[in-house]
Amino acid sequence: MAVFEPEAEGLVLDAEETGGDIVGRSPWALAGRRLMRNKLALGALALFLAIVAVSLSAPFYATHVAKTDPFKSNVTGTVTIDGKTVDVIQQGTGKLGLGETPIGPTWHGQFFIGADGQGRDVAARVLYGGRASLFIGVGSAFLACLLALILALVAGYSGGTIDLIISRLMDLIWAFPLYLLAISLATVLLARPLDKPLKVGPVTLNPGSLWIPLVIIGLVYVPYVFRPIRGQVLSLREKEFVEAAVAQGAGSFRLVFREILPNVLSTVIVLLPLMIATTILTEAALSYLSIGVQPPQASWGTIIEDGQGLLYTRPWVAIAPGIMIVLTVLALNVFGDGLRDALDPRSKVRMK
C-alpha cells in the first residue's frame, strides 16, 4: 500500500517553498493543477478558443481573403478563378436547363466553400455567423447562470414563502415546453411592424439585434440552472461551518457571500461550459426556424436554413455551419467534463 505523501503529491507546499511554514494549497489551486494534467480537456479548451479566434477574424477574412461583403446580395457578380471568369450564380444548370445554381466550392480564397442562393460567400458568412452564435451562446449562458445563482441563493437561504414563490415561478417557466416559451417570446417580440421598434428604457432593440435571442434563451434556461444550485444551498445551510459562522455572530450577508457562495461557485463553474453548449444548440435551432437571429444578421442556424433550399445541389452551404456547431459543442462538452473532474474528483460521476 502506498504511503500518502502530501508533499510529493503537491497538496502541500513544504518548508523550502514558503520559507518556513508548511502550508496546504488552496482547493482552487489544487483543482487548477488537476485540470492542467488533463490533456484532453485542455485540448478541447484550445479548440474552443481557436474557433472563437477564427470567428472574430471574420472581418479580416471577408475583406482580405474572400474579398466580398458577405451581407450584400451578389446575384449578378462574377469571380475569377485560375484565370477564368465565371458567374457566381449560374443559369441553366437544372435538369431541363432551367433554374439557377450558385457556384460550388472553389477551394480558393474566394468562395472557398461556394456561394449561397444570393451569391454571398459562404465561408465568410460562416465566420460571421460564428460571431453571432458564440456571442449569443456565451452571453445567454452567463445570463442564465447569473440570474439562477442570485435567485437560488435568495430562495435557498431565505426559505419559507420566498423560496416557495421563487421555486413555483421556476417550475412554471420550466413546465412551459422549452421551445414553446422561446418561440412565443421570439415570435411576439419579432412580429412587430417595422415602424415601431421595441424600446426598453433608453435602449432600442431593432429586430436584427442579437440581444433579443440572447435574453430569451438566457431566461429560458434559468430554471434549469436554478434547481441544482438551490439544492446545494439548502444542504450547505445545514452544514457545521455555517453554524460556526452564525455562532461567531455573522450576519446574513456575510453568511451568503463568504460561506455559501464560494462553495456553490464550483457548481456554477462546472455548469457554465455545458450551458454554453446547450445555448448554442438552442440558438441554432431557433435561428433555423427563423425565430432566432434575423436577417441581415447571420448565425450558424440561419445559414443552415439558407442551405436547406440548396441541400441537394450545393450541400456545403448547410454542412459547413453544422460542422462548426458540432466542433464547438463537442469541445465545450469535453472541457466541461474535464472541469468537473478537476473541481470535484471525489464525485462518483466520472466520465473517465
Added chain:
Amino acid sequence: MGTFVVRRLLGLIAVMFALTVLVFLIFFETPGVDPARLMAGRHPDPQTIANIKHEFGLDRPLPVQYVLMMKHMFVSRDLISYSTRTKVIPEIIAATPVTLSLVIGAAIIWVIFSIVLGLGAAVLRGTIWDPLLMVLALIGISMPVFWLGEIVNLFTQSRWHNFFLFSWVPPLGYTPLTQDPFLWFKGLVFPWLTLSVLYVGFYARVLRANLIETESEDYVRTARSKGISERRVLVRHNLRTSMITFVSLFGLDFGILVAGGALLVEVVFGLPGVGLLTYHSLTGLDLPVIMATVIYGAFFISLASALVDLLYAWLDPRVRPT
C-alpha cells in the same frame, strides 16, 4: 398514496391554468402585437381590421376574451383557428398519432441502444471500447438534430438514393399506419434514427455514470463476495438501481417529446405532428391553436413528471413522499 395523487392532480390543474393565463398575457400584452392587424394582410384599412376584431371578439375586454376562449376550448369544444377557420381540436387529434408514431418508435430504439452502449462501456471499462463508445455518445449529443436530419435527407433522398441501401426510402412525409403499414414504417425509419441519436448519447452517458457509481456500493460488493456470477451481479443488483435515474429521466423526456418537443425532426422530415402544428400556430400568431397546443403540451409534461415521481417513489422506497 391517495393524497399524493390528489395533490399532484390539483397541482397539474393549477399549473395548466397559470400557463394559459401566461400565454394569454404574453400574446396580448406585449406592445405592438395586434393579431387583427396581422390577420388583415398587407396594407389593411381600418374597416377591415375593425371587422376582424369584431368577428373574433378581439374588441372585448381581456378577461372576457379569456373566459370565452376557455369556454370554447373545454365546454363547447368548437374552438376555431384564426388562420384556417376550422375547428382546432380535431386538428390536434389528427396530428397526435403522427407525433406518437415518431416518439414511441424513437424511444424504443434509443432505450435499447443506450442500455447496450452504457452497459457495454461500463462493463468494458479499462479497454479501448469504453472511451470509444463514450466519444460516440458525446458526438451524438453535440450534433444539432435538425442538421443531422438534413444530412440524413441529403444521403437518403438525393446522393445515395439510387443505391440499393436507400432506394426504398419514400419521399418526405407521413403515411398513416392504417393506410399503408409498410410505407408508414419506411417513412419513419430515418426520423426515428435521427431523433434517437441525441438521446442515445445522453442516456448512455447517464447509465454508464450510474453503473460506475453503484459499483462501489456495499450491496454490490456483498453480492460479489457471496459468489454470485458477475453477470448476475450486474443485472440484478447494479443495473436495477442505475435504472431508477434512467427511467425517471426517460419519463420526463418522453413527456416533453410527446408534448411537441420533436418539432425539429417533424419540420425536417415533413411529418405533420403536434410539434409542427405548434410551430405553425406560433409563427402565424394563431392564438386559439397556440392555446390548445400549450394546454395539450403542459398536460402531458405535468402528467409525465407526476407519473415519474410516482414511479420513482415506488422503485426507491427511500424517496416516499411525505
